[in-house]
Amino acid sequence: MAVTGLILIAFLLMHMFGNLKMFIGADSFNHYAEWLKGQTADGGILYPILPAGWFIWIFRVVLLAAVVLHIYSAVTLWSRALAANPTTYEAKRKLAQTYSARTMRWGGIILAGVLIFHLLQFTVHATLIAGAFEDNPYKMVLGEFSIWWMVLVYAIWMVAVCMHIRHGFWSAFATLGANTSAKARAILNGCAWAVALILYIGFMIMPVSVLFGWIGA
Numbered sequence: 224m225a226v227t228g229l230i231l232i233a234f235l236l237m238h239m240f241g242n243l244k245m246f247i248g249a250d251s252f253n254h255y256a257e258w259l260k261g262q263t264a265d266g267g268i269l270y271p272i273l274p275a276g277w278f279i280w281i282f283r284v285v286l287l288a289a290v291v292l293h294i295y296s297a298v299t300l301w302s303r304a305l306a307a308n309p310t311t312y313e314a315k316r317k318l319a320q321t322y323s324a325r326t327m328r329w330g331g332i333i334l335a336g337v338l339i340f341h342l343l344q345f346t347v348h349a350t351l352i353a354g355a356f357e358d359n360p361y362k363m364v365l366g367e368f369s370i371w372w373m374v375l376v377y378a379i380w381m382v383a384v385c386m387h388i389r390h391g392f393w394s395a396f397a398t399l400g401a402n403t404s405a406k407a408r409a410i411l412n413g414c415a416w417a418v419a420l421i422l423y424i425g426f427m428i429m430p431v432s433v434l435f436g437w438i439g440a
């Protein structure tokens with residue numbers, strides 16, 4: 224869980240920086256999207272180490288493997304927890320846990336459900352929503368985030384994502400041995416909050432700016 228979770232957090236940081244290229248302009252954002260897919264004149268990322276267009280598929284396979292292993296570990300842990308404690312108590316014992324910690328399982332399921340919508344919307348380009356779907360990533364993003372409720376859906380989704388990450392980051396490092404003292408715990412907690420807040424602000428600033436016409440006006 225810890226290793227695959229940290230791989231996914233690293234992906235999100237990269238994804239966030241990529242999205243921020245929307246602020247630089249259409250050429251920058253489109254070039255980045257095409258470069259990742261090996262569609263630029265220079266053969267794209269890692270060319271000629273890899274043939275043009277291979278990187279994105281290797282990347283997708285690694286990402287998918289990380290997601291599958293993360294879910295597999297979660298299900299294994301969940302069933303072990305159930306097996307270890309099969310009785311249903313009359314009164315449920317309230318554990319000293321944060322809200323994020325208590326919502327990891329259902330939060331994770333909701334997060335994954337919206338992720339499927341996200342991939343349909345942007346990667347599969349499914350015309351589910353009335354938006355400007357043109358074969359230009361910059362225009363596509365402008366079209367989607369000109370819809371107010373779409374920005375709202377993302378703002379809510381990102382709360383779930385960042386809560387999951389705040390607790391997940393903490394647990395991952397605790398699993399890897401960082402929870403050694405009260406001071407280490409405080410530092411870890413601060414880092415977990417920082418990563419979650421950076422991701423929330425870094426991801427949401429772009430859709431909000433599109434909605435208010437600060438980008439692409």
Ligand code: HEM
Binds near residue numbers: 235238283342381
């Ligand atoms: C406000 C938040 C987000 C925005 C605005 C956003 C935007 C985008 C856009 C525009 C693309 C398509 C890029 C292209 O086709 O050129 C994309 C792809 C993707 N996004 Fe997001 N994203 C957000 C959050 C997330 C989150 C939280 C996750 C994961 C939990 C995620 C996972 C992905 C994945 C896996 C892809 C597909 C990459 C590929 O095509 O291989 N995104 N996103």
